[in-house]
Amino acid sequence: MGYLHFNGHAYEVRLDPSTWSEANGAANLLGGHLAKIESAEENAAIIAYVLRQASLETWGYYAAPDGGGAVYVWLGANDITNEGQWKWADGTDVAYANWGSGSLGSEPDDYTDPQYSPNGQDGGALAVNRWPYPAGGIGSPGQWNDISVSNALSFLVEYETIGLRNANPTNLTLARSTVAENAVINSVITPLSAQDADGDALTYTITDPTGTFAIENGNLVLKKVLDFETVRQYSITIESRDGYAGVTSGSFTISVTDVAESTPPVSITRTGTADADVLIGDTGDDTLSGLAGNDRLYGLEGNDVLKGGAGNDTLEGGAGGDIFVFDIKLSKTNKLNKKQNLDKITDFVVADDTIHLAKSVFSKIAKKGVLKKGEFYVGSAAHDRDDHVIYNKKTGALFYDKDGTGVAEAIQFATVTKNLKMTNGDFLVV
Structure with a gap:
């Protein structure tokens, strides 16, 4: 699975079902901590990432019966020590919060259920669905709910620096590798494409010793006049970078196709x-x-x-x-x-x-x-x-x-x- 990069931090959804305490320990062993969300912008980026991963890994997300049957991912928020005093896993106060609230109720509510939450609800989790599932009425995807810490859920790990938590771009391709010898200067030969598991924006650079081609706005563009009878193939190298030291490159051959030439027409x-x-x-x-x-x-x-x-x-x-x-x-x-x-x-x-x-x-x-x-x-x-x-x-x-x-x-x-x-x-x- 890919990572989310936001404000110099990396985030990763871990799919192994864990209680809140197990998730907290696993996050520490991985060199991070359960995610600490401190702004609406960060929350929006995280839920977009989680939903994107959920669409790829639907088998790996787990529901909380005491959370209206919705699917959740553990965050670091909890009030295990003092009921109603929400802290992050590192002990700092929860300042920004995005608790669910709707016509059927609001969170956190420390709901006690004899079967699913006999000791109340002390763990903060990010919802992937509306709840109560499926119609909603209290919360929506991206909002938070307090649920029993005994729920076995996927969890979100935050790493303070991106470091090695970055996937290189892959599958660098050209949609087309031929160009007619009469192609117009500055015309687009082909769009470039590559994939990035982290969803990072990619940039492209070209190495072309002849200066025949350039990259503009993600397209390979012609910069010099071509002549099939003089040069029939050009070798170029293209790199794709994600802004976090992730890079992939590829060598490509651009072939010039012949255009039937009779008596040169006169331009008027x-x-x-x-x-x-x-x-x-x-x-x-x-x-x-x-x-x-x-x-x-x-x-x-x-x-x-x-x-x-x-x-x-x-x-x-x-x-x-x-x-x-x-x-x-x-x-x-x-x-x-x-x-x-x-x-x-x-x-x-x-x-x-x-x-x-x-x-x-x-x-x-x-x-x-x-x-x-x-x-x-x-x-x-x-x-x-x-x-x-x-x-x-x-x-x-x-x-x-x-x-x-x-x-x-x-x-x-x-x-x-x-x-x-x-x-x-x-x-x-x-």
């Missing part, structure tokens, strides 16, 4: 006017700029760059890895923007195409480069302050939200196809 640049223009590319990597007016831009083949400019434009990239640029100031409200500057991308392909957002326009986005994962959200509206680019997959609408709170109205700047599997990797801030 076409620019519109203040009127409603129709601009059509060719087989090359074309750049089409609509300027003002409600323009229609067709890239056809090649890796094209389409800039609608002002007006309500229709953009169709066609074949290839196309870039759709949004660098025109947005109107202040959706109502105005729909009339003045709302573009429609008719054929956005998640695997190939990219949307470029000008930092000068989308100014609240943190920094240039691949859009951070936390700044992209799929839904009808932002759900926290970091959500700046929102994709409503039911309508296909793309929004820019300055503050993620709803105080400043989100502005729709484009429409794409519905139900795309869009991610932050589809956006590049330039």
Whole structure:
């Protein structure tokens, strides 16, 4: 089982059923003590960890008959010495507490039952279920209950320093290890992934002697032009770290795939006017700029760059890895923007195409480069302050939200196809 890391301490659920005294002794032998919870933040982190472990190890958690039949984990809290004077296992007073309380009663109540708690209830435990189980009415998961110290339960050990109580990340993988030779600079090649039994946030670093690849926001990103006829494979090493000296690494080979090349196409640049223009590319990597007016831009083949400019434009990239640029100031409200500057991308392909957002326009986005994962959200509206680019997959609408709170109205700047599997990797801030 993994550990929880919080404020420099490590926590571990032990599954061997033990009375409170047995659990206290076992925790000491392990070099720790029964958990001492001193804040709401610590309690929230611990119950999330315990519930996560419970979902993996449901066979190892035990119920307390005198605790409403719910499942519990022993904490260090107890009033064994003096009834009603709650102490931690180290003898210090219990200052912060999270006792259960509801319509059917409140804890601690020192309930005496002839069969299950004839000597009262002197041990503090963290609930995994509601109690009385299953309907509740007194307490919920994460709240505390006083129960008989003779109950045989799992228990939570706290270690003062993380030390060796840390699992290394494992299963470092790339979702894909090939890249087409015509891939666009700064395009995402593949997301990285690794597992951490402790649930720690992981970071990634890369060693690439050629500088062809980099890691941005958990993705492997292309940084140099590829040519199948020159170099067909690249060897890289990636490390994943958990912030507590836990590390894993892996060596990977990135293979370049050939793209059929005939006569090199000629790239063209076409620019519109203040009127409603129709601009059509060719087989090359074309750049089409609509300027003002409600323009229609067709890239056809090649890796094209389409800039609608002002007006309500229709953009169709066609074949290839196309870039759709949004660098025109947005109107202040959706109502105005729909009339003045709302573009429609008719054929956005998640695997190939990219949307470029000008930092000068989308100014609240943190920094240039691949859009951070936390700044992209799929839904009808932002759900926290970091959500700046929102994709409503039911309508296909793309929004820019300055503050993620709803105080400043989100502005729709484009429409794409519905139900795309869009991610932050589809956006590049330039």
